[in-house]
Amino acid sequence: MSEKELISKKELLEMTGISYGQLYRWKRKQLIPEEWFIRKSTFTGQETFFPKELILPRIDKIVNMKDDLSLDELADKLSPFVFDHPMRKDELMKRNIVSRVVMNRFGEKDPDNTVYSFEQILAFYTVDQLLLSGAMSLDEGELLLQTLKEHGEKFEGRACELVFIRKMGVPVFALAASPAEMYFESGTKVVAKAALTDYIEQLKLKLA
Structure with missing residues (x-):
C-alpha cells in the first residue's frame, strides 16, 4: 500500500473532528477493525496510520448513526464478526x-x-x-x-x-x-x- 493511500492518526482526528478516546473506544467495540491500525516507523518514531479509503467512510457512517443507536447496536450493524442471519x-x-x-x-x-x-x-x-x-x-x-x-x-x-x-x-x-x-x-x-x-x-x- 502506498503512502498516498494511508492517513496518519493525527490527520484523521483533525479531518474528522473525533477524539483519540472515541477512536479507540470504537476500536474496542469492533466498529473499526484492528487490521486498519497500521504501525509504521517515521523520523519521529512509531506512528499509527489507516487505509484512507476505508477509515473515512467508516467514521462518517459511525458519526451519522451514533445518535440513533448505542455503540453495541452499532457494533451489531457494522462489525463483520458478530452476525448470523440465515x-x-x-x-x-x-x-x-x-x-x-x-x-x-x-x-x-x-x-x-x-x-x-x-x-x-x-x-x-x-x-x-x-x-x-x-x-x-x-x-x-x-x-x-x-x-x-x-x-x-x-x-x-x-x-x-x-x-x-x-x-x-x-x-x-x-x-x-x-x-x-x-x-x-x-x-x-x-x-x-x-x-x-x-x-x-x-x-x-x-x-x-
Whole structure:
C-alpha cells in the first residue's frame, strides 16, 4: 500500500473532528477493525496510520448513526464478526437481496424452502455485486463462489479483501487479509478489488 493511500492518526482526528478516546473506544467495540491500525516507523518514531479509503467512510457512517443507536447496536450493524442471519431462498429473492439471475444459476437445484447460512448468502451477494458492476461473467461467478467456499472461513474474525485479476484472459480470484499490499507481473489486469467487510455491512442492513 502506498503512502498516498494511508492517513496518519493525527490527520484523521483533525479531518474528522473525533477524539483519540472515541477512536479507540470504537476500536474496542469492533466498529473499526484492528487490521486498519497500521504501525509504521517515521523520523519521529512509531506512528499509527489507516487505509484512507476505508477509515473515512467508516467514521462518517459511525458519526451519522451514533445518535440513533448505542455503540453495541452499532457494533451489531457494522462489525463483520458478530452476525448470523440465515434466510430462506424464496425470501432472498422476494426481498431482492440476491438477484434471480444469481439464484437461478447457482441455487437452481435448491428448493424454495432451502435455508442458507449468512456465509452462503454473502457468497451469492458478492457474486451479485460483481455481476452488477459489469466486471464479471456468470461463468466467472462460479469460480468466485468456489474460491469463497474453499478459503472464506480462513478469514473468520479478520477483515478480508477480494481481488479479481485477469492474465491473458484467464480469470483469477484471491482473498487477502485487509488492508493488503499486492503486486502483480506485467500484463496482469486488476479487474476489481472489494473489501468483503463492506459487502457484509451492506448485507446485514438488508437482512435486518
